[in-house]
Amino acid sequence: MKYALFTGCVAKGAGRENLVATYLACEKLGIELVEMTDAACCGAGVINEDNPMVADILNARTFALAEAQGLDIMNICTTCQGVHRKAQRKFEGKPKHLARVNDELERDTGRRYKGAVKIKHFYEVLLNDYGLEKLKGKVVNPLSGLKLGAFYGCYATRPPEVNDLKNPDDPDELENLIEALGATPVRYDDRLKCCGFPIAMMNKPNSMQLGGNAILSAKQAGADAMVTPCPLCHLNLDAYQPDMESRVGRKLDMPILHIPQLVAMALGVSKEAVRLKTHIVRPTGLLAS
Amino acid sequence: MELVGQMDVAVITKVYPSRSHSGAAQGGVAAALGNVDGDSVEAHIYDTVKGADYLGDQDAIEILCNDAPRTIYEMEHLGCPFSRTEDHKINQRAFGGHSFLRACFSADRTGHALLHTLVEQTYKQGGKLKVYSEWHMNRLIVEDGVCRGVVAMDIKTGRLEVFRAKAVLFASGGYGQAFKITSNAAANTGDGIVAAYRAGIPLQDMEFVQFHPTGLYQHGILLTEGARGEGGYLINADGDRFMSTYAPSKMELGPRDIVSRSEQTEINEGRGAGPNKEYVLLDLRHLGKEKIMERLPQVYNLAKDFIGVDCIEDPVPIQPTAHYSMGGIPADNDCQVYLDDKGQQVTGFFVAGECSCISVHGANRLGTNSLLEALVFGRRAGKKMLDVTPGLKLADVNEERELEAAKKEIATLYAGDGSEDLSVIREELKEIMTYKVGVYRCADDMLQARSEIKGLRERFAKVQVKDPGTNFNLNLIDALELSNMLEYSELIVSGGLAREESRGAHFRTDFPTRDDQNWMHHTMAFRTEDGGHELRYKPVTVTRFQPEERKY
């Protein structure tokens, strides 16, 4: 198995532990990764709003780069994944638009995107390509006793036509993954809500309230930690947790994990190696090192 | 809109303003703009007179058609979004019974676009217009020929209030809920017409109920006539375009009464589709995906969501559905209500839209003329009210007595012994009306219907409202509505039984032809002291078009 790895910006910046853990987990699983060092930012929906054409050209370029290598793209960020998928659905539905995007792309880069690349998040690779049964067989350090609340992140579930979840209104893909790794999934009310990251700067009180509510919901349902496929959710829920605590008026102490960290640990990688210590909220209990 | 800012105006609605059933009108609103062909107001008048099967009052029809272009321009200027032609004018499409491309439209959501444009104006008026949403109108107060206000109940709290007014306008809609297969909203239970009737005002032409040819099978939900206007076919089980038998020149674009009867004939004679041969098919496949999605997106969604049919791939099962009430509260061309068959009027009482019978639709309304009527006559009513109201004084009302009467009516609904069930009676009424007073009628069926409805009224006295609550007591509203439905259904049957001819939407298998000699008359039903009724008649106004054979 071989994928073109689209790291996204956060894994190169404030969330480097996510990338480190991804490589460690894939190494254990025998998944080969070719990092797309030449791919540009997906635009995170922001460039798309600023100038939709530029965003489409950037993403068509990314797809064309993977296509040239004959590889599908693996994301480790649901925002990148969602933005890529949205672009892809648009290209599929509007061939005339894709032709224009390709003309512009060719003018700047000499490349064209033919339309053959698939976009998959790391957890989708595990669920659909690798298979949970096979994954279970590789687990050497089952995370038993650990109660984990999956936090999906908006882009993973909405809009439903852009994701591949079986039931996006009430999914269980991440819970199944958590179970396969030996931990106990905790379903809680706010698991599909927004973490508040996109408005952290525009309206911080609202952002903190959203994130705080989500963590509180997981905490009340008994989660020891939350795990998310989106490094932006991670950034907000982890780095801003002290601010969220003052907003909701409660101590939260909720460790927030990246999916690859969890997988790597279950496969035998140490807590140190997946850099749990770099999190603002230090993992405690079974996750403490 | 004509009155706001000039006098103290309140709107009382059973729902919210944006929930009115006008929003469900899909295909268009008629006006001889001539934007896409050589249409003329004259042609519009003639088509409407003919469509009405000569029972329409021609002076009113002239007003309707003459004022149509101005009305559309006014709505456009208020912001109504209209689909456009390549030269940027309001686009117009074909519609049943209209001989030119006359239906102005906003995709297939024309009623919705017009209604929301008007709702937007309520925001523009700000505090100058008071809207009472979710109030149920219980009684109309008329004494000595003067309208003095209404008694209404706040559905949120159960509180009864007297609204005194110098002038009252009813725009309370039609009465199609009495039928099992109906395109009408749940709210269309004839509350307005029955309140007027109980206040001593006659109801006109109640036997004329239009059945729309393209109701979604079993649901009755309307699929716009625009679907045929855009070129859709009607086919039977054998795939034949059966309209070639019934209206060879207009085909699917014949008027609604004729198309509905044609469908029913196909079904009755065993050429219906489906396992029980109960429906015919609306075939849009040849229009192609692009046209369907651009011009008929709502049709696509309704078929998809309600019966799981993708109309791009498959034809849609349909059947005639009770759609429009031609009958209603009689009024003159300025919407002022008549108190009798001699031309005496109620001071300060006005009607517009489907609850009125002015009568521009006669025995059969043409598609797209209803939105037009509501706009043209709604405005005329407003202007007339502005004209006459300053000369009126706020009439005395014995508020206590009115509230007592309303309370007593409600108390009666709680006093039944509970041996009969409200919803059972309602379902039985709907079955009777659809199957015995429907597309095809005859004396035997209607006599049966009459005695069965009488029985239902007796049984209704035993119904007991079970919900003692005061807020959102739907159980009580259900009972109030059913009481209205039982009352007006009798008038539909009586009018239909008495009218021994076939005209427009009223078709008697035992009297299959039109009888201009005896029946160029409007039916007027008066409530009698004992709760029964009496029928009288008044002649139709004919200006320039003498009745002739109606061929399409």
Added chain:
Amino acid sequence: MASKVTMRIQRFDPAVDEKPHDQDFEIELPAGITILKALNKVRAEKDPTLALRYSCGSAICGSCAMKVNGHARLACKTQVSDCTVDGVLRIAPMGNLKILRDLVVDMDPFFDSLGKAKPYLEAGNGSVPEFERKQRPEEFLQIDPSTTCILCAACYSDCNVLEVDDNFFGPATLAKAHRFIFDSRDVDTQARLRAVSKKTGVWDCTHCGECSTRCPTETKPLERIEEIRTKAMADGFHDNVGARHALGFRETVGKRGILDENYLPARSMGFFNLPGLLSLVPIGLRMMMRGKNPPLIPHKIDKLEEVKKTFARFEELRK
């Protein structure tokens, strides 16, 4: 084929109950039945006191939005069979609005909020309706989606931001704003853009996507919000954190192909916005303590010149 379904309906009568509770109704339902019809069957056969709103039954009046299995939907157009999980169908009133009784919520805050969008056409002077004003078919199509809104409030119910802040314009109100901002006949476009660019307007939307996902029409508020943001940016409404954030994003990606997380927060706050900048300090320090702060010499992608060429044509590519 009929089947037995447990309809688990949230009940609440403020006159009697302290708080909402679920009540189960076991009921035999025919195949192909909608949730609205099933609820009316419950009223007819089981409990006539159940309160709900409905009217047209054909997805155009917008009365019957409610939560089905936790998400807002129109009861009249939703099939029971699509939503029943293990024989149970969960029904509750909409969110973000006060419950009046059972499935009925107070709609006033919703209808009132529309007023913020100044929801009517400003036609300017000299608008005498002697003829229609001209509008190109493509101009009509631009407002086509936002004019399909039926004001059902499903988006309002599930909006994540409204859950924490009822001052937010909300998705339906912003869709209504869109309907006039993009109407070629409206003369108030710039004032409208200015109004929605302020706090509680378009930039307060967190992009959760609930509104578009729940929307039963083609209104799809999130897409409309995105279109407003695009237009506001293009028309120069840059004096707010949201627009500066987008500009900063454009600048750093245009320069490096990838985001510079050190530069963006400060750029978004505004380099002269001292309180805003100071508010970034604690989080910056926190991250530095953990070695999480983005590299000081930010990353660059390979073949950067390709991307730079595209960014060089930024304005041209707006078309």
